[in-house]
Amino acid sequence: MLLFIFKLLLTPLLIGLVSLAGRRWGPGVSGWLVGLPLTSAPVSLFLTLEQGRAFAAVAAQGTMLGQVAMASFCLAYSRFAFRLNWFYSMLSGWCVFFIVVALLEQLALPLLAAFIAVEVALALLLQLFPRVRTLVTPPTPPPWETLLRMLVATAFVLLLTAIAGLLGPHLSGLLTPFPLYASILAVFTHHFQGKAAAARFLRGVVSGSFAFAVFFLIVAALLTAWSVVATFSLALVATLLVHGCSLFLVRRQEKPSSINRK
Numbered sequence: 001m002l003l004f005i006f007k008l009l010l011t012p013l014l015i016g017l018v019s020l021a022g023r024r025w026g027p028g029v030s031g032w033l034v035g036l037p038l039t040s041a042p043v044s045l046f047l048t049l050e051q052g053r054a055f056a057a058v059a060a061q062g063t064m065l066g067q068v069a070m071a072s073f074c075l076a077y078s079r080f081a082f083r084l085n086w087f088y089s090m091l092s093g094w095c096v097f098f099i100v101v102a103l104l105e106q107l108a109l110p111l112l113a114a115f116i117a118v119e120v121a122l123a124l125l126l127q128l129f130p131r132v133r134t135l136v137t138p139p140t141p142p143p144w145e146t147l148l149r150m151l152v153a154t155a156f157v158l159l160l161t162a163i164a165g166l167l168g169p170h171l172s173g174l175l176t177p178f179p180l181y182a183s184i185l186a187v188f189t190h191h192f193q194g195k196a197a198a199a200r201f202l203r204g205v206v207s208g209s210f211a212f213a214v215f216f217l218i219v220a221a222l223l224t225a226w227s228v229v230a231t232f233s234l235a236l237v238a239t240l241l242v243h244g245c246s247l248f249l250v251r252r253q254e255k256p257s258s259i260n261r262k
Contacts, residue, residue: 008158012150014038015181020146036208036243037063037215039157040176041232044219046161047172048228055169057223062173064216065107065114067209068121069100070177074202075125077186081198082130086190089198090183101174111220118213122206129203149184156180177212179205211243 018033037044040063048056077093084092109117156178164172179186182205190198218235226234 008154010042012154014042015149015153015184016146018181018185033208036239037212039153039180040212041215041236043157043160043176044216045228045232046157047164047169048223050161051164051169053223053228055164057220058169059164059173059176060216060220060223061111061114062170063176064118064173064213064220065104065109066101066174066177067212067216068118068125069097069104069174070179070182071122071125071206071209072100073097073179074182074186074205075128077183078129078199078202081190081195086187086198089190090187093179093183097179104174105171111217115213115217119210122209122213126203126206129206130199149181149188152184153180208243211239214242215239 015038018038021033044056044060044063047059051059073093073096076096077089080089080092107114160172160176160178167175182202186198186202189201215235215238218238219231222231222234
């Protein structure tokens with residue numbers, strides 16, 4: 001019962017904080033924050049507590065690989081956004097995500113090789129994003145926007161942890177980075193601020209995703225040997241250190257070179 005209450009409280013709290021940060025510092029920084037394992041880390045913790053450390057360690061490696069699928073969604077949405085509205089951009093991005101997951105499910109790589117492959121893939125995908133540096137004046141979103149994000153995110157965490165035993169650790173891990181936060185925030189950014197802001201936001205997501213892989217590398221490597229508290233604490237500290245270094249790049253991307261060019 002306490003674990004269920006924790007699930008209900010942790011996820012909406014995280015996405016609420018990210019929503020506030022996006023309004024304060026812009027879509028690039030909001031995307032950078034979404035690059036943190038805001039959904040995936042709680043899912044990994046809940047899998048550890050419910051399914052055991054061995055299950056969660058295998059799932060963590062799958063989650064690390066799944067970040068490539070998440071980044072592929074971000075790239076696809078960014079590209080389609082300049083041709084399609086937010087709904088079709090989102091559906092197209094989701095299709096790309098599931099195609100990449102299906103391909104990754106066939107891979108069986110050692111942990112270190114998987115980590116290197118993920119980091120290289122993220123760097124390559126980042127180079128394919130559209131280059132947009134427009135300054136957009138965002139309108140005020142409706143008051144129900146943040147609440148909707150929080151409800152949908154919480155429902156996803158509850159669903160995935162409930163069916164993890166049926167999916168198995170590897171597929172559960174691959175699906176854990178499903179771009180839930182990224183989809184919700186990209187759609188609202190696209191709708192209220194325009195396609196250029198949405199592309200900049202999603203580029204920020206991928207820019208912040210290198211630390212994501214560090215988190216799950218540590219969890220996958222140490223969870224069966226170390227205590228749960230020690231493993232997740234070290235993973236969190238390492239992730240924040242790496243993620244902090246990427247903020248400098250994101251803030252540079254936030255500086256516009258042209259104004260109001262759509």
